[in-house]
Amino acid sequence: MTFPDPKIAIRDVDVVPLRIPFAQPFTFAAPHESMRDSVEVLLVRLHTDAGLVGIGETQAWRRQGSFETLTGLHATITQIFKPILVGRSPFDVGAIMQRLAAAADHSLYAQAAIGDALYDLMGKALGVPVYQLLGGRCRDTVPVGLALSITAPDAMVEQGKAAFAAGYRHLRIKIGLDPALDVTNVRRMREHFGDDVVLRADANGGLSFSQALPLLKKLEPFDLDIIEQPVPGWDLDGMAALASSVSVPLSADESLNTDHSLVEIVRRRAAAVVQTKTGKNGGIHGIRRLWAIAQAAGIGIFPGNHPGTSVATAAVAQTCIAWPGPLLVGDFQTGSASMLGADIVREPIRVVDGSVRVPDVPGLGVEIDEAQLKRFRIDG
Numbered sequence: 001m002t003f004p005d006p007k008i009a010i011r012d013v014d015v016v017p018l019r020i021p022f023a024q025p026f027t028f029a030a031p032h033e034s035m036r037d038s039v040e041v042l043l044v045r046l047h048t049d050a051g052l053v054g055i056g057e058t059q060a061w062r063r064q065g066s067f068e069t070l071t072g073l074h075a076t077i078t079q080i081f082k083p084i085l086v087g088r089s090p091f092d093v094g095a096i097m098q099r100l101a102a103a104a105d106h107s108l109y110a111q112a113a114i115g116d117a118l119y120d121l122m123g124k125a126l127g128v129p130v131y132q133l134l135g136g137r138c139r140d141t142v143p144v145g146l147a148l149s150i151t152a153p154d155a156m157v158e159q160g161k162a163a164f165a166a167g168y169r170h171l172r173i174k175i176g177l178d179p180a181l182d183v184t185n186v187r188r189m190r191e192h193f194g195d196d197v198v199l200r201a202d203a204n205g206g207l208s209f210s211q212a213l214p215l216l217k218k219l220e221p222f223d224l225d226i227i228e229q230p231v232p233g234w235d236l237d238g239m240a241a242l243a244s245s246v247s248v249p250l251s252a253d254e255s256l257n258t259d260h261s262l263v264e265i266v267r268r269r270a271a272a273v274v275q276t277k278t279g280k281n282g283g284i285h286g287i288r289r290l291w292a293i294a295q296a297a298g299i300g301i302f303p304g305n306h307p308g309t310s311v312a313t314a315a316v317a318q319t320c321i322a323w324p325g326p327l328l329v330g331d332f333q334t335g336s337a338s339m340l341g342a343d344i345v346r347e348p349i350r351v352v353d354g355s356v357r358v359p360d361v362p363g364l365g366v367e368i369d370e371a372q373l374k375r376f377r378i379d380g
């Protein structure tokens with residue numbers, strides 16, 4: 001019996017900064033900045049002596065918990081991570097990720113792109129999809145929800161109708177800019193859709209505790225499955241106090257970054273659900289650790305990511321396919337199938353009947369479209 005030869009070594013690390021427009025400007029609750037029209041993406045390519053190239057993505061998100069810029073991510077990866085990576089086999093992923101974490105504290109966003117590229121490389125070297133490296137197929141498709149931008153009630157319902165027609169049955173309403181508008185939006189959505197959709201709300205940490213408590217009480221009658229991050233990421237005591245005061249389960253997103261942050265959420269009973277994101281939480285390598293802790297603590301898991309391309313979408317979807325435990329229907333971003341106006345891969349991941357599939361090809365399952373990369377790269 002012969003085995004594929006996994007003895008390949010990384011010889012170069014190539015980093016591509018990109019700015020990709022949203023299909024529509026998106027509004028969420030955030031002091032001083034509520035609307036964005038594009039996302040900054042960093043694509044990492046790990047080149048090997050065998051000719052294989054592994055790809056991974058992260059984003060310069062710069063909202064609660066993220067201070068990253070494309071320039072900063074570029075420097076972290078090329079100056080600190082590259083010397084650690086060159087000469088190593090991607091199959092040393094555990095040891096490599098440990099080294100990266102030790103070499104640059106608070107570098108989960110940069111680690112995410114490297115770790116996911118290592119998994120892509122391993123899959124390509126062995127000729128198997130990434131989910132086979134993570135324990136094998138546990139589900140065939142990954143149902144996804146959709147996040148709706150904050151807008152006036154009529155437009156909110158129109159957004160919801162379009163999402164419903166596209167097959168989505170889990171809709172996330174962004175709240176937190178205006179309590180009266182939030183209540184009206186949620187009420188109008190529930191009146192329009194009845195029990196046909198699961199509705200949830202996400203304040204992106206935009207409320208103070210004293211704003212959040214009365215708003216959440218007013219939202220209780222509308223059967224939301226969760227309300228996400230009503231108060232800022234740092235306010236775990238506020239999350240815990242709200243969790244014990246309202247009947248709707250709370251989800252933590254901006255409060256969740258490292259393993260330690262999740263242990264603290266568990267310890268304080270600050271959330272019943274957590275939202276992981278590939279960039280925020282260190283890619284496939286990091287989110288699987290968080291999911292294991294969450295599952296052990298009886299906390300529900302929303303798989304997710306920041307708006308990003310099909311590369312990041314594939315990383316989440318591969319991880320979901322291989323996860324043996326329960327997963328909630330995350331409204332994880334699906335490249336040009338959701339918020340982005342364009343993608344950087346030849347065949348963007350699609351959402352069919354509200355679900356994502358991953359192609360049965362080696363690695364993450366997506367191939368870079370060089371023309372699109374050239375179009376959106378911002379380093380000349």
Ligand SMILES: [Mg+2]
Pocket residue numbers: 202204228229253254275
């Ligand atoms: Mg969120």
